[in-house]
Amino acid sequence: MKPIRRRFPWAFLAKRVAYGALAMLVIAIINFFLLKLAPGDAAEALAGQAGTADPAYIAQLRAQFGLDQPLLSQLWAFLVRLATLDLGYSYVFNERVSVLIFSRMPATLMLMGAAIVIAVIGGIVFGVTAARYANRWPDRVISFVALLLYGTPPYWIGLMMILIFAVTLGWTPTSGMENVLAFNTGWDRVVDIAHHLILPALAQSIFYLAIYIRLVRAGMLEVLSLDFIRVARAKGISERRLSYRHALRNAVLPLVTVVGTNVGNFLGGAVLTETVFSWPGVGRLMFDAMFQRDLNLLLSILVLSSFFVIVANLVVDLLYAIINPTVELK
Amino acid sequence: MDRVKSLASAILRDWMMLLGLLLLATVFFMAATAPFFFPQPPDTMMGPPLQWPGQYPGAPLGTDGLGRNILAGLFYGAQISLLVGFASVTVAMVFGILVGAFAGYYGGWIDNLLMRVTELFQTIPQFMLAIVVVAVLGPSIQVIIFSLAVVSWPAIARLVRGEFMVLREKAYVQGCIVVGMSDRRIIFTQILPNAMSGVTVMSTIMIATAILMESALSFLGFGDPNVTTWGTMIGMGKNNLRDAWYIMTIPGIALLLTALALNLVGDGLNDYLNPRLRSQRGQ
Numbered sequence: 001m002k003p004i005r006r007r008f009p010w011a012f013l014a015k016r017v018a019y020g021a022l023a024m025l026v027i028a029i030i031n032f033f034l035l036k037l038a039p040g041d042a043a044e045a046l047a048g049q050a051g052t053a054d055p056a057y058i059a060q061l062r063a064q065f066g067l068d069q070p071l072l073s074q075l076w077a078f079l080v081r082l083a084t085l086d087l088g089y090s091y092v093f094n095e096r097v098s099v100l101i102f103s104r105m106p107a108t109l110m111l112m113g114a115a116i117v118i119a120v121i122g123g124i125v126f127g128v129t130a131a132r133y134a135n136r137w138p139d140r141v142i143s144f145v146a147l148l149l150y151g152t153p154p155y156w157i158g159l160m161m162i163l164i165f166a167v168t169l170g171w172t173p174t175s176g177m178e179n180v181l182a183f184n185t186g187w188d189r190v191v192d193i194a195h196h197l198i199l200p201a202l203a204q205s206i207f208y209l210a211i212y213i214r215l216v217r218a219g220m221l222e223v224l225s226l227d228f229i230r231v232a233r234a235k236g237i238s239e240r241r242l243s244y245r246h247a248l249r250n251a252v253l254p255l256v257t258v259v260g261t262n263v264g265n266f267l268g269g270a271v272l273t274e275t276v277f278s279w280p281g282v283g284r285l286m287f288d289a290m291f292q293r294d295l296n297l298l299l300s301i302l303v304l305s306s307f308f309v310i311v312a313n314l315v316v317d318l319l320y321a322i323i324n325p326t327v328e329l330k
Numbered sequence: 331m332d333r334v335k336s337l338a339s340a341i342l343r344d345w346m347m348l349l350g351l352l353l354l355a356t357v358f359f360m361a362a363t364a365p366f367f368f369p370q371p372p373d374t375m376m377g378p379p380l381q382w383p384g385q386y387p388g389a390p391l392g393t394d395g396l397g398r399n400i401l402a403g404l405f406y407g408a409q410i411s412l413l414v415g416f417a418s419v420t421v422a423m424v425f426g427i428l429v430g431a432f433a434g435y436y437g438g439w440i441d442n443l444l445m446r447v448t449e450l451f452q453t454i455p456q457f458m459l460a461i462v463v464v465a466v467l468g469p470s471i472q473v474i475i476f477s478l479a480v481v482s483w484p485a486i487a488r489l490v491r492g493e494f495m496v497l498r499e500k501a502y503v504q505g506c507i508v509v510g511m512s513d514r515r516i517i518f519t520q521i522l523p524n525a526m527s528g529v530t531v532m533s534t535i536m537i538a539t540a541i542l543m544e545s546a547l548s549f550l551g552f553g554d555p556n557v558t559t560w561g562t563m564i565g566m567g568k569n570n571l572r573d574a575w576y577i578m579t580i581p582g583i584a585l586l587l588t589a590l591a592l593n594l595v596g597d598g599l600n601d602y603l604n605p606r607l608r609s610q611r612g613q
Contacts, residue, residue: 023450038466147597151589153542155549156564156582163575261452268457272546276568286458287550290465302462306454313453 009321016317020310025079027306031299032078036071038295087300092292097300101282107177108281110193111273112266114201115208116259122205123212124252128243130213131220131251142213149210155272158203162276165199172199175278200277204269208262215258219251253324260316264309337602347598353591357408357584364405372406372558373398380574394577395570400563404584407560411588414471415541418478419533425479426486427529431517433487434494445491448484456481460543464552471554474547478540489532493525527603534596538589545585560585 044058062068069077081087087097130142149157166174178184178193223229224247232246233239270283278284282301289297370376375397376388383392389399433444451459463477497503498521506516547553548561560581567578 023446023453026450027454034462034466039468147593148586148590151538151542151586151593153545153549153561153564153582153585153589155546156578156585159564159568159571159578160582163571167572264453264455265457268455268459271457271461272550275550286461290461290550290552293465295465298462298465302454302458305458309453309455 009318012321013314013318016314020314023310024307028079028082028303029075031303032075035295035299082303087304088296090289090294090297092289092294092297097297100285100297101301101304104280104282104285107279108267108270108274108283110197111200111204111270111279111281112263114197115204115266115273118201118205119208119212120255120259122209123216123255124248126209127213127216128220128248128251130217131224132239132243134217134221139217143217146210146213149206150214152206154203154207154269155276157206158200158273158276161199161203172196175276177280200273200279203276204266204273207269208266211258211262212255215255216251219254220247223247223250253320256316256320256323260313260320263312263316264305267305267309344598344601346594347601350591350594350598353587354595357412357588357591360405361408361412364402364409368399368402368405370402372402376402380570382574383576383580391580392574392576394563394566395574396566400577400580403558403563404560404581406558407563407581407584408588410471410554410557410559411541411544411585414475414478414544415537415592418475418540418544419482419537421475421479422482422536423486423529423533426483427490427522429483430487430490430492431494431522431525434491435498435513435517435521437495437498441491444487448487451481451484457543457546460547461550461552464547469552469554471557474544474554478543481543482536482540485536486529486532489528490525493528494521497521497524531596531600531603534592534599538592538596541592542585542589 059068067074085098087101089095090097090100093100126142126146130139133139162174165171173179173196177196178189179196182188182192184192220243224243229242229247232242237246267283270279270281271286272283273279274281274283275287282305286298286301288294289301364372376399377386377393377397379393379395379397381389381393381397383390383400386393389401391400391404393399394403429444429448433441433448460474460477460481463480464473467473467476494517503516503520506520511520544553545559545561545564548559549565551562551565553559553562563581564578564585567574567576567581570577
């Protein structure tokens with residue numbers, strides 16, 4: 001059968017990009033008002049850090065930051081700065097906020113990517129197995145473990161993993177992203193980072209693994225009862241091939257959408273995982289920002305993370321359309 | 331009476347739900363009897379520090395690094411977990427139902443607007459938003475309940491909207507319109523009761539999520555500093571990971587069992603309220 005080729009959905013893309021831009025704008029505005037809602041402003045915070053409460057100095061700082069302007073012009077200035085990715089300066093970390101966040105991004109993306117891969121592959125393998133043995137003991141065991149994992153606090157499972165695999169068994173390092181004292185380069189460094197990545201990625205993936213197992217299992221059960229599977233079985237195709245080649249393709253489609261909607265939760269979860277494992281990513285930065293009461297940095301992370309989610313969702317929508325040609329893009 | 335009977339027999343048939351209800355009842359019992367069994371507040375020093383479970387008679391589950399009774403912490407922590415879980419989901423339910431009902435019932439631009447806002451809230455990473463709300467409004471139980479409600483309502487709104495869109499087209503609703511019933515009355519007395527089964531199941535499971543999120547906030551040290559919660563206990567116990575791992579393990583198990591209980595009850599309710607879907611769970 002000849003695959004259906006169709007034109008690239010430009011109109012759909014344009015519409016989604018426009019909507020994404022609008023969503024970013026609204027999120028930025030919400031963020032601005034959240035900042036205004038907080039007690040004290042940037043000038044007071046700065047004066048506090050400088051160790052003074054001199055009203056004249058605070059007033060001067062306010063004028064310098066435009067904090068004495070009317071609210072709407074402050075909002076406008078804020079949006080203009082955001083559009084140019086000028087997120088301000090963090091006096092706590094002595095660095096520009098955008099530089100801080102972008103330098104931490106790769107570590108978080110690596111952790112997230114590894115966690116998503118583990119969750120998806122594990123979800124498919126265990127979900128398909130459970131569906132193939134529906135209501136028999138492999139299914140019961142897998143389903144019950146999935147239920148347990150679904151209710152497990154993700155940061156706690158991380159601590160337990162450190163206790164078991166790092167402290168007791170000594171298989172993995174307890175925390176950090178690499179052994180900086182070893183000055184590894186090239187391949188050695190890759191291996192070292194991968195070694196450090198195993199536990200945090202596993203801990204981060206556990207909750208989603210549980211969801212995906214249940215999702216794949218339900219999807220497989222539904223597809224396996226369809227006529228085309230009966231026909232394939234009648235043709236004498238092996239059960240394994242039937243499950244992994246014929247049924248899985250259809251059962252895994254909803255998974256793509258769910259993974260897409262989970263991107264934001266993965267980012268949120270990174271705050272916990274990175275704090276537990278001292279992983280030098282955006283999540284850990286957010287924890288530090290909260291701890292140091294650096295509100296501007298905190299909100300900048302929230303805004304940039306939301307932007308990231310919007311872009312990721314757009315990519316997933318397009319991906320979904322490519323792997324499932326029956327989807328109509330509107 | 332028949333309904334009660336059939337619910338009771340469904341529970342007995344479904345041992346998983348029974349297990350969930352028993353676990354949940356235990357947590358409620360702990361919360362209710364905390365001041366009775368442990369008249370001292372849970373943050374008082376009750377014995378020598380770092381006593382392992384069974385080692386010190388005054389604290390059957392041991393003491394933490396500051397000599398606090400872990401069992402007392404578990405009982406008082408149950409209060410906070412249940413309070414935050416149920417209160418935040420109740421607030422989220424009220425708001426989510428209102429938004430979802432109006433969007434689904436009226437459709438058109440109202441639906442469009444409300445759903446865009448809902449999606450927007452789902453775009454912002456939930457846990458990060460909760461942290462920021464706590465950062466801006468200050469760490470207290472009320473703020474934490476509010477922040478968890480803020481991140482929980484969109485899921486309910488979308489579910490209710492979906493149900494309303496289907497039910498709105500049903501003949502009995504059309505009948506209500508014909509006899510001149512007001513929109514408000516149709517929404518709240520005619521459609522909503524029929525949409526509640528899905529909402530009930532979802533909220534049960536969302537209570538579990540809210541409890542886990544509260545514990546995560548406390549674990550990071552962003553919780554209400556005036557109360558002992560399971561999350562703070564894990565956060566404290568983390569410092570004794572090597573020499574006294576029971577300190578962080580015990581409250582973690584309590585959290586796990588509570589969340590498991592709520593999920594089991596949610597699954598069981600789902601089977602009972604939507605029997606047509608039962609085959610999907612393979613019962």
